[in-house]
Amino acid sequence: SQTIHQWPATLVQPVGSPLSLECTVEGTSNPNLYWYRQAAGRGLQLLFYSVGIGQISSEVPQNLSASRPQDRQFILSSKKLLLSDSGFYLCASGLAHEQFFGPGTRLTVL
Amino acid sequence: DQQVKQNSPSLSVQEGRISILNCDYTNSMFDYFLWYKKYPAEGPTFLISISSIKDKNEDGRFTVFLNKSAKHLSLHIVPSQPGDSAVYFCAASADNNNDMRFGAGTRLTVKP
Numbered sequence: 001s002q003t004i005h006q007w008p009a010t011l012v013q014p015v016g017s018p019l020s021l022e023c024t025v026e027g028t029s030n031p032n033l034y035w036y037r038q039a040a041g042r043g044l045q046l047l048f049y050s051v052g053i054g055q056i057s058s059e060v061p062q063n064l065s066a067s068r069p070q071d072r073q074f075i076l077s078s079k080k081l082l083l084s085d086s087g088f089y090l091c092a093s094g095l096a097h098e099q100f101f102g103p104g105t106r107l108t109v110l
Numbered sequence: 111d112q113q114v115k116q117n118s119p120s121l122s123v124q125e126g127r128i129s130i131l132n133c134d135y136t137n138s139m140f141d142y143f144l145w146y147k148k149y150p151a152e153g154p155t156f157l158i159s160i161s162s163i164k165d166k167n168e169d170g171r172f173t174v175f176l177n178k179s180a181k182h183l184s185l186h187i188v189p190s191q192p193g194d195s196a197v198y199f200c201a202a203s204a205d206n207n208n209d210m211r212f213g214a215g216t217r218l219t220v221k222p
Protein backbone atom coordinates (compact mmCIF):
# COMPACT_ATOMS: atom_id res chain seq x y z
CA SER A 1 0.00 0.00 0.00
CA GLN A 2 1.02 3.58 -0.53
CA THR A 3 2.35 5.90 2.16
CA ILE A 4 2.29 9.65 1.67
CA HIS A 5 4.69 11.79 3.69
CA GLN A 6 4.21 15.52 4.11
CA TRP A 7 6.23 18.03 6.05
CA PRO A 8 6.13 20.14 7.97
CA ALA A 9 2.93 19.24 9.83
CA THR A 10 2.33 22.85 10.85
CA LEU A 11 3.82 26.09 9.64
CA VAL A 12 3.36 29.73 10.60
CA GLN A 13 4.72 32.22 8.12
CA PRO A 14 4.54 36.02 7.76
CA VAL A 15 2.86 37.63 4.77
CA GLY A 16 5.30 38.05 1.91
CA SER A 17 7.59 35.20 2.94
CA PRO A 18 8.35 32.23 0.67
CA LEU A 19 6.85 28.77 1.03
CA SER A 20 8.01 25.25 0.29
CA LEU A 21 5.94 22.22 1.22
CA GLU A 22 7.24 18.80 0.37
CA CYS A 23 5.42 15.57 -0.34
CA THR A 24 7.00 12.17 -0.96
CA VAL A 25 5.35 8.90 -1.79
CA GLU A 26 6.35 5.34 -0.93
CA GLY A 27 5.00 2.06 -2.15
CA THR A 28 4.26 2.96 -5.74
CA SER A 29 5.99 4.12 -8.87
CA ASN A 30 4.99 6.72 -11.44
CA PRO A 31 1.97 7.85 -9.45
CA ASN A 32 -0.32 10.73 -10.30
CA LEU A 33 0.26 13.33 -7.59
CA TYR A 34 -2.06 16.05 -6.40
CA TRP A 35 -2.04 19.12 -4.17
CA TYR A 36 -5.31 20.13 -2.52
CA ARG A 37 -6.17 22.95 -0.16
CA GLN A 38 -8.89 22.86 2.46
CA ALA A 39 -9.61 26.41 3.60
CA ALA A 40 -11.56 27.12 6.77
CA GLY A 41 -15.21 26.14 6.30
CA ARG A 42 -14.65 25.01 2.73
CA GLY A 43 -14.13 21.74 0.94
CA LEU A 44 -11.14 20.33 -0.86
CA GLN A 45 -9.93 22.46 -3.72
CA LEU A 46 -7.65 20.86 -6.29
CA LEU A 47 -4.63 23.11 -6.85
CA PHE A 48 -2.24 21.10 -9.01
CA TYR A 49 -1.82 17.62 -10.35
CA SER A 50 1.07 15.87 -12.03
CA VAL A 51 1.12 12.75 -14.19
CA GLY A 52 4.92 12.56 -14.36
CA ILE A 53 8.27 14.21 -13.65
CA GLY A 54 8.21 17.84 -14.75
CA GLN A 55 4.53 17.66 -15.78
CA ILE A 56 2.30 20.01 -13.81
CA SER A 57 -1.29 21.01 -14.44
CA SER A 58 -2.74 23.96 -12.58
CA GLU A 59 -6.42 24.07 -11.73
CA VAL A 60 -6.71 27.49 -10.15
CA PRO A 61 -4.71 30.65 -10.96
CA GLN A 62 -2.93 31.81 -7.83
CA ASN A 63 0.43 32.79 -6.43
CA LEU A 64 1.33 29.17 -5.74
CA SER A 65 3.36 26.88 -7.96
CA ALA A 66 4.21 23.19 -7.96
CA SER A 67 7.14 21.15 -9.14
CA ARG A 68 7.89 17.47 -9.50
CA PRO A 69 11.66 17.01 -9.57
CA GLN A 70 11.51 13.26 -8.96
CA ASP A 71 8.98 10.51 -9.63
CA ARG A 72 7.77 10.35 -6.05
CA GLN A 73 8.38 13.91 -4.93
CA PHE A 74 5.94 16.78 -5.27
CA ILE A 75 6.67 20.30 -4.00
CA LEU A 76 4.29 23.20 -3.45
CA SER A 77 5.90 26.64 -3.44
CA SER A 78 5.23 30.32 -3.26
CA LYS A 79 7.55 33.29 -3.64
CA LYS A 80 5.38 35.59 -1.51
CA LEU A 81 2.63 34.30 0.74
CA LEU A 82 -0.72 36.06 1.08
CA LEU A 83 -3.07 35.96 4.04
CA SER A 84 -5.53 34.05 1.87
CA ASP A 85 -3.00 31.23 1.46
CA SER A 86 -3.75 30.04 4.99
CA GLY A 87 -5.31 26.60 5.04
CA PHE A 88 -4.75 22.89 5.29
CA TYR A 89 -2.69 21.55 2.39
CA LEU A 90 -3.03 17.94 1.38
CA CYS A 91 -0.89 15.90 -0.95
CA ALA A 92 -2.47 12.89 -2.61
CA SER A 93 -1.29 10.04 -4.79
CA GLY A 94 -3.17 7.67 -7.00
CA LEU A 95 -5.42 7.51 -9.96
CA ALA A 96 -8.56 9.46 -10.72
CA HIS A 97 -10.66 6.63 -9.34
CA GLU A 98 -8.99 6.45 -5.95
CA GLN A 99 -6.53 8.66 -4.15
CA PHE A 100 -4.52 8.24 -0.99
CA PHE A 101 -3.93 11.31 1.09
CA GLY A 102 -1.04 12.43 3.23
CA PRO A 103 -1.45 13.76 6.78
CA GLY A 104 -1.54 17.37 5.60
CA THR A 105 0.23 20.62 6.49
CA ARG A 106 -1.56 23.33 8.45
CA LEU A 107 -0.31 26.68 7.10
CA THR A 108 -1.09 29.91 8.92
CA VAL A 109 -0.06 33.15 7.27
CA LEU A 110 0.07 36.13 9.65
CA ASP B 111 -17.27 25.72 -10.98
CA GLN B 112 -18.65 23.43 -8.33
CA GLN B 113 -19.27 20.18 -10.17
CA VAL B 114 -19.85 18.25 -6.96
CA LYS B 115 -22.11 19.74 -4.31
CA GLN B 116 -22.81 18.81 -0.75
CA ASN B 117 -25.50 21.26 0.27
CA SER B 118 -25.62 20.34 3.94
CA PRO B 119 -22.55 21.64 5.77
CA SER B 120 -23.47 19.76 8.92
CA LEU B 121 -25.64 16.93 10.19
CA SER B 122 -26.33 15.79 13.73
CA VAL B 123 -27.85 12.40 14.57
CA GLN B 124 -28.38 10.29 17.66
CA GLU B 125 -26.25 7.22 18.23
CA GLY B 126 -27.94 4.13 16.79
CA ARG B 127 -29.97 6.08 14.25
CA ILE B 128 -29.35 6.33 10.52
CA SER B 129 -27.14 9.07 9.07
CA ILE B 130 -27.86 10.10 5.49
CA LEU B 131 -25.36 12.32 3.71
CA ASN B 132 -26.27 13.68 0.30
CA CYS B 133 -24.28 14.71 -2.74
CA ASP B 134 -25.25 16.11 -6.13
CA TYR B 135 -23.17 16.44 -9.25
CA THR B 136 -23.54 18.29 -12.53
CA ASN B 137 -21.06 16.63 -14.88
CA SER B 138 -22.70 13.74 -16.73
CA MET B 139 -19.24 12.41 -17.63
CA PHE B 140 -18.58 11.36 -14.04
CA ASP B 141 -18.65 7.59 -13.83
CA TYR B 142 -17.09 6.81 -10.48
CA PHE B 143 -18.04 8.17 -7.10
CA LEU B 144 -16.35 7.97 -3.74
CA TRP B 145 -16.86 8.97 -0.15
CA TYR B 146 -13.96 10.02 2.03
CA LYS B 147 -13.94 10.50 5.77
CA LYS B 148 -11.77 13.12 7.40
CA TYR B 149 -10.85 13.73 11.03
CA PRO B 150 -9.41 17.10 12.11
CA ALA B 151 -5.75 17.65 11.25
CA GLU B 152 -5.59 14.43 9.25
CA GLY B 153 -5.82 13.59 5.57
CA PRO B 154 -9.06 12.12 4.21
CA THR B 155 -9.33 8.35 4.13
CA PHE B 156 -11.25 6.37 1.57
CA LEU B 157 -14.54 4.99 2.84
CA ILE B 158 -16.62 3.51 0.03
CA SER B 159 -17.10 3.91 -3.71
CA ILE B 160 -19.55 3.11 -6.46
CA SER B 161 -19.28 2.77 -10.20
CA SER B 162 -21.91 4.28 -12.47
CA ILE B 163 -22.92 0.79 -13.64
CA LYS B 164 -24.34 0.13 -10.16
CA ASP B 165 -26.97 1.87 -8.10
CA LYS B 166 -25.99 0.52 -4.70
CA ASN B 167 -22.85 -0.60 -2.91
CA GLU B 168 -22.76 -1.83 0.65
CA ASP B 169 -19.87 -2.31 3.06
CA GLY B 170 -20.84 -3.14 6.60
CA ARG B 171 -22.67 -0.21 8.15
CA PHE B 172 -22.03 1.96 5.09
CA THR B 173 -24.15 1.96 1.93
CA VAL B 174 -23.85 4.28 -1.02
CA PHE B 175 -26.78 4.81 -3.37
CA LEU B 176 -26.46 6.30 -6.84
CA ASN B 177 -29.31 7.83 -8.84
CA LYS B 178 -27.81 8.65 -12.23
CA SER B 179 -30.91 10.23 -13.68
CA ALA B 180 -31.04 12.68 -10.78
CA LYS B 181 -27.25 13.02 -10.63
CA HIS B 182 -27.48 12.32 -6.93
CA LEU B 183 -25.77 10.00 -4.53
CA SER B 184 -26.10 9.41 -0.84
CA LEU B 185 -24.20 7.70 1.93
CA HIS B 186 -26.16 5.85 4.58
CA ILE B 187 -24.59 4.91 7.89
CA VAL B 188 -26.60 2.60 10.07
CA PRO B 189 -26.40 2.32 12.96
CA SER B 190 -24.47 5.54 13.52
CA GLN B 191 -21.74 5.50 16.16
CA PRO B 192 -19.97 8.39 17.95
CA GLY B 193 -16.73 7.37 16.19
CA ASP B 194 -18.39 8.19 12.89
CA SER B 195 -18.25 11.88 13.80
CA ALA B 196 -16.09 13.44 11.09
CA VAL B 197 -16.28 15.44 7.89
CA TYR B 198 -17.46 13.38 4.92
CA PHE B 199 -16.44 14.36 1.41
CA CYS B 200 -18.18 13.20 -1.71
CA ALA B 201 -15.93 12.88 -4.78
CA ALA B 202 -16.44 12.09 -8.44
CA SER B 203 -14.24 11.32 -11.39
CA ALA B 204 -14.52 10.56 -15.09
CA ASP B 205 -12.64 7.70 -16.69
CA ASN B 206 -10.86 9.93 -19.15
CA ASN B 207 -9.72 12.48 -16.60
CA ASN B 208 -6.72 12.55 -14.30
CA ASP B 209 -8.40 14.38 -11.48
CA MET B 210 -11.17 13.96 -8.98
CA ARG B 211 -13.66 16.60 -7.91
CA PHE B 212 -14.65 16.94 -4.29
CA GLY B 213 -17.69 18.42 -2.63
CA ALA B 214 -17.38 20.93 0.19
CA GLY B 215 -17.95 18.27 2.84
CA THR B 216 -20.58 17.57 5.48
CA ARG B 217 -19.66 17.53 9.14
CA LEU B 218 -21.42 14.63 10.83
CA THR B 219 -21.85 14.63 14.59
CA VAL B 220 -23.17 11.49 16.22
CA LYS B 221 -24.39 12.15 19.75
CA PRO B 222 -24.19 9.42 22.41
